[in-house]
Amino acid sequence: MFISGIKAQGRFLVKMISLSVSLLDDKQKFDETMLNLANAHNKRGVRANEYGIVGEVLFHSVKTCIGPAYTPKVHMAWIKVFSRMLKAIVPTAVAFELHEGYAQVQRMNELDMARKQLAHEYSARKVSTNTPFENTTTTPSTDSSN
Numbered sequence: 001m002f003i004s005g006i007k008a009q010g011r012f013l014v015k016m017i018s019l020s021v022s023l024l025d026d027k028q029k030f031d032e033t034m035l036n037l038a039n040a041h042n043k044r045g046v047r048a049n050e051y052g053i054v055g056e057v058l059f060h061s062v063k064t065c066i067g068p069a070y071t072p073k074v075h076m077a078w079i080k081v082f083s084r085m086l087k088a089i090v091p092t093a094v095a096f097e098l099h100e101g102y103a104q105v106q107r108m109n110e111l112d113m114a115r116k117q118l119a120h121e122y123s124a125r126k127v128s129t130n131t132p133f134e135n136t137t138t139t140p141s142t143d144s145s146n
């Protein structure tokens with residue numbers, strides 16, 4: 001999943017959060033950026049339920065890095081920014097998953113119909129090729145008894 005490596009993902013994450021902080025006052029730009037980010041992650045197969053754990057890891061990492069400077073106030077500030085991001089990202093991720101799930105069910109139904117059609121054609125062909133074969137076997141045995 002991580003082509004550039006897990007460390008690069010960590011850098012992406014922190015960079016994007018810094019960018020998000022700078023965009024907090026421009027709602028339209030913020031939402032647009034989050035939508036692009038969500039779409040990029042959807043394409044890579046990231047699931048909506050994975051964002052929560054990434055947030056936990058992020059808070060833990062910041063806490064480990066800055067130690068006592070990670071006060072409850074700082075923690076609340078991180079939660080506020082991250083929640084704002086997830087408010088925009090998660091609905092897009094869920095909608096994508098639902099759409100993908102629906103498309104997968106459709107593909108499975110199409111495959112199932114094709115399989116049934118093939119099975120039907122195969123058994124129809126078997127019946128039509130078996131019929132002359134059975135006739136030829138009965139004919140010689142009738143002939144030999146004469």
Ligand code: HEM
Nearest residue numbers: 001002003004005012013016017040044046050051054085
């Ligand atoms: C709000 C949380 C997240 C932020 C801000 C974030 C940020 C980013 C950014 C800025 C990029 C680079 C975008 C690009 O190349 O177009 C990226 C790439 C990526 N992210 Fe995230 N990310 C988040 C959550 C996640 C989660 C939950 C996962 C999966 C568990 C994930 C997996 C990836 C992967 C696989 C890439 C591509 C990395 C590569 O090319 O090696 N991200 N992320």
